[in-house]
Amino acid sequence: MLTIAMPKGRIFAEALELLQKAGYTLPAEFAESRKLMMEVPEENMRFILAKPMDVVTYVEHGVADLGIAGKDVMMEEERDVYELLDLKISKCHLAVAGLPNGRMPQIAPRVATKYPNIASSYFREQGEQVEIIRLNGSIELAPLIGLADRIVDIVSTGRTLKENGLVELEKIADVTSRLIVNPVSYRIKDEEVDVLVCRLSEVIPQ
């Protein structure tokens, strides 16, 4: 049996659709239920539902064999998991944004973000020393209220930036969701994992 950690939230629906397209029959209540663990004996699979940032933790600890996680999450922390497939769902990108004409102060510019490691390595590579302010959401608020000079955040349609009068300044990286696997599961359940990978590969959007 394979245990798969699914991310709650916006990736969930797209990931579920991909699994269904790949021919997996999943219970109808899966999308609506509040249950966090569900067995699908006919498919010899078990699903757990986790916060997107936590999926990789379940997989790394081996309590889930596989998981679906955004590339942003994979970039933020180096973890002991393998990336098997780019599922090409939940497309977005990581970017630096700020107020139009908002200058970076010479001394200790502040950058608000949910991704402190990505942001600090990005600015380090640019040769800029910044103070990172970690937030958990509504990142676009930070420059508006004077908490930060820049933000590093996900941009998809650009609507959140636009509606808050911010502009994208630099793109950091493209982001899509990935199928990840625990290294030990990959070794001992290789046949089951390979079947899933093959079936998903055939339905990944181009």
Ligand SMILES: Nc1ncnc2c1ncn2[C@@H]1O[C@H](COP(=O)(O)OP(=O)(O)OP(=O)(O)O)[C@@H](O)[C@H]1O
């Ligand atoms: N606006 C977006 N459009 C497309 N994909 C996005 C967008 N924002 C985030 N993502 C991708 O979806 C993943 C999960 O984002 P989501 O907002 O569902 O989770 P979260 O940030 O943990 O949210 P919350 O804490 O509000 O539940 C991110 O890691 C990223 O890969």
Ligand SMILES: O=P(O)(O)OC[C@H]1O[C@H](OP(=O)(O)OP(=O)(O)O)[C@H](O)[C@@H]1O
């Ligand atoms: O370019 P857009 O299509 O507007 O999408 C980008 C927004 O989506 C995400 O926020 P989310 O909705 O997850 O809310 P959050 O602020 O709680 O992270 C991200 O952090 C941006 O704020």
